[in-house]
Amino acid sequence: MLIAEIERSGLTGRGGGAFPAGRKIRAVAEASTRPRSIRAAGASAAKGSAAKGSAAKGSVIVANGTESEPASRKDYVLLSHAPHLALDGIAMCASAVGASRAYLCVGHDATAIAQSLSGAVADRARAGLDTVPVQVITTAGGYLAGQENALISALNGNAPLPTFVPPRPAERGAHRRPTLVLNVETLAHIALIARFGSDWFRTTGTPGAPGSALVTVTGAVERPGVREIPLGTPLGEVLQRSGLSQPVQAVLTGGYFGTWLPMPAGLAVPVSHEGMRAAGAALGPGVLAVLPESACGLAETARIASFLAAESAGQCGPCRNGLPALAEAWNWIAFGRPGPDIVGWVQQLTGLVTGRGACHLPDGTAGLIKSALSVFAADVRAHLTTGPCTRAGGPAILPVPARGTR
Amino acid sequence: MRADRDGGTEHQLSWPEPRLRVNPIACDAHGVCIELLPELISADPWGYPIIRPGPVPLHLQPLARRAVAACPTLALMLTSPPG
Numbered sequence: 001m002l003i004a005e006i007e008r009s010g011l012t013g014r015g016g017g018a019f020p021a022g023r024k025i026r027a028v029a030e031a032s033t034r035p036r037s038i039r040a041a042g043a044s045a046a047k048g049s050a051a052k053g054s055a056a057k058g059s060v061i062v063a064n065g066t067e068s069e070p071a072s073r074k075d076y077v078l079l080s081h082a083p084h085l086a087l088d089g090i091a092m093c094a095s096a097v098g099a100s101r102a103y104l105c106v107g108h109d110a111t112a113i114a115q116s117l118s119g120a121v122a123d124r125a126r127a128g129l130d131t132v133p134v135q136v137i138t139t140a141g142g143y144l145a146g147q148e149n150a151l152i153s154a155l156n157g158n159a160p161l162p163t164f165v166p167p168r169p170a171e172r173g174a175h176r177r178p179t180l181v182l183n184v185e186t187l188a189h190i191a192l193i194a195r196f197g198s199d200w201f202r203t204t205g206t207p208g209a210p211g212s213a214l215v216t217v218t219g220a221v222e223r224p225g226v227r228e229i230p231l232g233t234p235l236g237e238v239l240q241r242s243g244l245s246q247p248v249q250a251v252l253t254g255g256y257f258g259t260w261l262p263m264p265a266g267l268a269v270p271v272s273h274e275g276m277r278a279a280g281a282a283l284g285p286g287v288l289a290v291l292p293e294s295a296c297g298l299a300e301t302a303r304i305a306s307f308l309a310a311e312s313a314g315q316c317g318p319c320r321n322g323l324p325a326l327a328e329a330w331n332w333i334a335f336g337r338p339g340p341d342i343v344g345w346v347q348q349l350t351g352l353v354t355g356r357g358a359c360h361l362p363d364g365t366a367g368l369i370k371s372a373l374s375v376f377a378a379d380v381r382a383h384l385t386t387g388p389c390t391r392a393g394g395p396a397i398l399p400v401p402a403r404g405t406r
Numbered sequence: 407m408r409a410d411r412d413g414g415t416e417h418q419l420s421w422p423e424p425r426l427r428v429n430p431i432a433c434d435a436h437g438v439c440i441e442l443l444p445e446l447i448s449a450d451p452w453g454y455p456i457i458r459p460g461p462v463p464l465h466l467q468p469l470a471r472r473a474v475a476a477c478p479t480l481a482l483m484l485t486s487p488p489g
Contacts, residue, residue, distance in 0.1 A: 317452055321451075352451070
């Protein structure tokens with residue numbers, strides 16, 4: 001069975017959450033063979049064949065290639081170069097969970113990719129490769145549109161915004177059916193595991209973090225871009241391969257939702273979810289953004305915090321109010337002349353927003369700020385005593401999309 | 407719920423302890439819950455409720471149910487922990 005093989009492989013989700021893929025697939029497979037609820041079961045028992053009717057509707061596969069994380073390019077590269085790996089993964093999962101339809105979602109700015117993917121889907125349909133129809137969907141813009149519940153909400157015809165769970169997508173997602181949402185890279189790994197087996201998958205990576213992963217290296221390296229690495233490769237080695245030619249002070253790991261890792265201490269940290277977590281960082285969707293000595297970590301963090309605050313969907317009060325307040329306070333530290341209480345206020349705000357939204361945007365933003373407070377502690381003290389450093393006025397190292405382009 | 411109140415300690419041990427939860431999307435900071443149950447709910451700087459973590463103690467459960475019923479946006483919920 002494919003599900004057992006994926007469980008043996010130890011594959012974890014590559015969208016950022018690193019949840020065991022096998023367990024996620026099994027949950028949907030089990031939910032799709034279960035009657036929808038006690039009430040539904042009772043009603044269908046009275047009507048006789050109605051239960052079979054609802055089970056026959058099957059579950060739904062959502063392949064997430066939206067990649068709304070601004071610094072990440074891995075899903076784009078994967079879908080450009082090896083679209084059939086993701087499509088194979090969709091077909092495998094569809095038969096494993098008894099799906100009756102599948103969606104492949106890409107970002108709103110990936111229209112060229114969407115076109116070529118639709119072509120690939122049509123080719124496969126002609127060849128009779130896919131047992132379930134795959135529909136390529138271009139999602140709305142915005143950082144949160146790629147979030148699992150936001151995707152499902154959009155597929156159900158609602159606003160592409162996070163929702164308050166439960167129900168979990170595995171129980172009731174798109175079209176109110178059990179829904180399996182997997183990142184496109186995860187699906188590509190599933191296609192390869194189905195072809196070559198879990199033992200083959202485990203020949204690279206580490207026993208605790210098996211397999212390879214796509215990472216996006218950006219910032220102060222000579223050859224920024226996407227590369228495939230064995231999980232557990234020391235961070236220094238990954239950065240060397242991308243060309244390190246200048247002194248580095250920190251690396252932002254896990255994307256804009258992520259955590260600063262101080263250098264050079266962090267160079268030995270293994271690039272895997274467990275390795276990063278042990279170092280107090282996070283791999284997330286595999287973004288490694290390199291901050292040179294010549295840049296100001298506070299200024300870079302300020303730009304990202306402002307971006308994240310602007311991306312708040314505004315659905316939850318603590319996020320709608322707290323994130324702009326947090327970004328503003330941090331901008332005072334980076335660029336202004338704040339009073340001495342500002343750090344206390346920032347700390348208070350990070351506590352006030354954490355865990356109080358429907359999605360993880362407030363938690364992610366608070367985590368970024370907390371890591372900046374500790375990694376750039378000396379810079380914070382310097383800014384507070386003598387004002388913004390000269391580096392703070394320099395050009396931005398880490399890309400932040402301009403407002404209105406997303 | 408009735409079994410909980412009448413059944414004494416035997417039932418309290420086996421009954422999952424209820425917890426207060428807020429649907430942050432539905433909550434509009436009306437503040438009714440903060441008025442009704444200051445023992446467990448306080449206001450953040452913007453008037454949104456902050457719930458004290460952990461289960462609702464038995465003696466506050468009637469008040470908690472009242473706060474849940476009084477929430478104008480049905481954002482406050484009394485739930486049992488999973489498992």
